[in-house]
Amino acid sequence: MNTGKKNFAHTLESMDFLKMDRRTFLKAVGAVGATAFLGTYKTEIVSALEFAETKIVWLHGAECTGCSESLLNGGNPDIVQAITKLNVNIAYHETLLAQQGIFVDGRAANTSELNSEILVDELIEEGNYILVVEGAIANGPDGSGRYCIIGNRTFKELFEKAAKNASAILAVGTCAAYGGINCAASAIEEITDFRGVDFKKEDQSKGMLQELGISKPVINIPGCPAHPDWILLTLGAVILGKIKIPDDLSSLLDKYGRPKVFFPSGHTVHENCPRRGFYDRGEFDTDISGDKCLWKLGCKAPYAHADCGLRKWNGGNSMCTQAGSPCIACVEPGFPDCARPLYVEAEDKGVLLGANIDNVSKAAVGAAALAAGAHAVRRMKGDE
Ligand code: SF4
Ligand code: SF4
Missing domain, CATH: 4.10.480.10 (Cytochrome-c3 hydrogenase, C-terminal domain)
Structure with missing residues (x-):
């Protein structure tokens, strides 16, 4: 990197990238290259995760787990660093949990150690977590939510319980953010009636939170799948306090709840x-x-x-x-x-x-x- 770029990279380190306007963001990326730009901030994000005590409860609704797969593809920090080396507490994530079942290693799975339903209930009870939702939430048929059942209950019921006690919600992937392919126009779409967390397609009045009468700050990270950087940088920024919730959200997010820095309204x-x-x-x-x-x-x-x-x-x-x-x-x-x-x-x-x-x-x-x-x-x- 030449001296000019080094100086610019140095200046970048003291800037809060989430609050950059689009012009500065593009200039920054153009000046040092996308990789160096991300590298600059990933160091900061790694520090954020190292000191994190914030719990993450990650729920899966109607989805393909592509966004978790995408996250597993993240480079620096990767998910292994985040879970093993760093002190981030992903307290609940169905794809990453240890084995579950009625019996595990010959023992009845009636403790939170062996039974994910008990575990998630205990975590929700404790509170103080960021809720990450991957996947849409079925509202049909007739508002029952029975088109998506996980274990002994509807995903709608689990989401409601978890959303009420969450400090903030990240809707990861287009399914969780807006309904995604679950809401594609079809002969059954009205009956299944899938919802995003805070929107149904472009309509915020039809988000599942609105359906349930719950008011919570939400950040949408759409994408089919979402980019690992969008997920990790946003999570890191929330944990680090770079995003003050809820005060900063109106200026940092666009009208569809997406961070403008990753989804700039005037840029395609x-x-x-x-x-x-x-x-x-x-x-x-x-x-x-x-x-x-x-x-x-x-x-x-x-x-x-x-x-x-x-x-x-x-x-x-x-x-x-x-x-x-x-x-x-x-x-x-x-x-x-x-x-x-x-x-x-x-x-x-x-x-x-x-x-x-x-x-x-x-x-x-x-x-x-x-x-x-x-x-x-x-x-x-x-x-x-
Ligand atoms: S290039 Fe288009 S289709 Fe591909 S990830 Fe980006 S927005 Fe989605
Ligand atoms: S329209 Fe053409 S130039 Fe524009 S993004 Fe698609 S392939 Fe690229």
């Missing part, structure tokens, strides 16, 4: 896509496995508000569009309906300010100017 995945040059020149792939822009293959990145293009995935190595898959806007509250049909070119929704993408491709010479002009206008309007 499209802006930093490695294929962006092809888009600007009007060069599009029409078959999979090419190198050009994936718009015609249904890429919805111009509608997806996340920093995937800056942060990258799998240890900063790649991301969906880089790997050849059109973005499906998995972080958006309306997902998946807002991105359907997934691999079909989206209708023009104003991204190109009324210009039809076909005209852009046909007028190849003017494409770059038109695309660049469209973005320039958006910048002037303050949308970027």
Whole structure:
């Protein structure tokens, strides 16, 4: 790293990244690189976790455990560091718990050591924990919640009990945040009636907390799955007190409860896509496995508000569009309906300010100017 970058990295260490405005955030990432940027703050997050006494109760509802899998993929700190080396108390996490059963090693599982239902009840009783929810919560049929039963009770019942005693709630993944694929429009959607913790799709009045009449501060970390950095950095920031709950939430979160630093409202995945040059020149792939822009293959990145293009995935190595898959806007509250049909070119929704993408491709010479002009206008309007 050259001296200028070193100085900038040094300045960064004294800044609270969660309170950076978008311009400063992008400048910071651009100046030192996404990996160094994260590295700077991960040291701080590791310290936060080392001193943590905050308990985490992590519940799984209707989901695929992809967000926990994603978390297990985290690099620094990884989950093993967090659990074994560091003093973070993930007191309850069904995927990571030791064996459970009616009998365990020949002993009746009637203690919290061997029976997760007893354990979670005891933890809830003690209170003083951050509740992490992964997965949507069934409200159907007819408000009973019986479309998702875990052990002897509905997940709705367990969530209600746990939410009431939590100091704060993190809804991890699009299912927990907004309902996700459980809420996809279908013949059974109304009957199953899955809810996110604080929203159903874009509608906050239909979140499960509202249904139950519970008021709790919530941070949404959407994504299908959520990025491990989004989860760990947010958890670390909460534990460290970088986010004062509830006072800071209104300024740090967007209208869908997402941390603006990871999901900037004026910034889409499209802006930093490695294929962006092809888009600007009007060069599009029409078959999979090419190198050009994936718009015609249904890429919805111009509608997806996340920093995937800056942060990258799998240890900063790649991301969906880089790997050849059109973005499906998995972080958006309306997902998946807002991105359907997934691999079909989206209708023009104003991204190109009324210009039809076909005209852009046909007028190849003017494409770059038109695309660049469209973005320039958006910048002037303050949308970027
Ligand atoms: S592949 Fe998607 S994100 Fe990348 S430039 Fe094309 S439309 Fe934008
Ligand atoms: S690139 Fe799009 S589909 Fe992929 S993780 Fe980011 S928002 Fe989701």
